[in-house]
Amino acid sequence: MMNDPARQALEALMEGNARFREGNPAHPRRDGRRRAETASGQRPFAAILSCADSRVPPEILFDQGIGDLFVVRAAGHVLDAAGLGSLEYAASHLGVPLVVVLGHTRCGAVEAVLAGGETCGSARFVVEAIRPSVERARLLGGDIRRDAVRENVAAAVSLVSSCEPVIAALVAAGSTAVVGAVYDVESGAVEIVG
Template identity: 50%
Template sequence: MPFNDPDSPSQALDLLIQGNARFVGGERLHPNQDADHRAALAPGQTPFAVMFGCSDSRLAAEIIFDRGLGDLFVVRTAGHVAGAEALGSIEYGVGVLGAPLVVVLGHDSCGAVTAASQAYVDGNSPTGFVRDVVERVYPSVLSARAAGTTEIDDIVDEHIRKTTEFLVERSAVLAAKVADGSCAVAGLSYRLHEGTVRLVAAHGELGEHLVAN
């Protein structure tokens, strides 16, 4: 399959999973990183996925999915919290650039989730604008706690699920694309030590890809 030409949201996710397997196995191909490809992209871009991830410095999407220039439209915030700017950027990637897949990328030991969980326990929140990040993660902590979940990494998975739900519920542009099958939303959880990803949430048609238990 061509590196840049997935025919469906499922195939777009396949490309990411295949690239992650190469990254984990130390067999990266570094596609679409040469000078000719750089020049060919100058007139415009057609990324095959919007990557909405945590800002953690260890979560560089093009590296962990073995991708190159023009492949991923990347939006990152601490704890992948979605305000108006993030939502607008995601809508641009889907509605204007035509990406068939939106990925919410979280990771284990997330600092934003840890801070929100600690705020739940002791009632103390950070100061400044970090407080706003924590407050946006807090509903995921409450949902996880209500289900009896207390481990940080399990709460991270719940936050990924809640973020995918939020994107589809809040963005009419994205919801319409998911409804007509031209786009899907996948929530992936990344393990920092192993470098692997697993699917924990999905909205739309993703073929044979199954959400992990």
């Protein structure tokens, strides 16, 4: 269930993505005036959890500007306590009505898990967080690369929306919506999933 602000936020994101995808971006709200307007406080209309991949910059692919998006990024959009705490702050203190979990095609973090290679150091945290999604995707028996990305998005949507006590309560009250999406690094298109 999505309330009106969440629906409007999603519409604004998808309209911005259409402009970007069609090679007609407006580059809105990126000038000195906007900087001055937002200096005393932020009021973003959406939070985005996305991969750290350099080909997936949320402000560019959604054609938004300064103060529009509250963005949390990590490889494979893997969440830790800091990431969840950041999204919690966006939902409860900044009052964003919408959180978008944005996975993407050709995600190196997901493909590293698919390839099953050895990892060491802190990268292991990322790989182990993604592994259950890859295992679920294998069981589906379809296009494993596509399904692994989607399962990883679904897992993060579930983790964020059930995050107790704050976000889960906001989701239950209908104040915050959490949706999953996948960005295609070739076409530039964002598709809502799940």
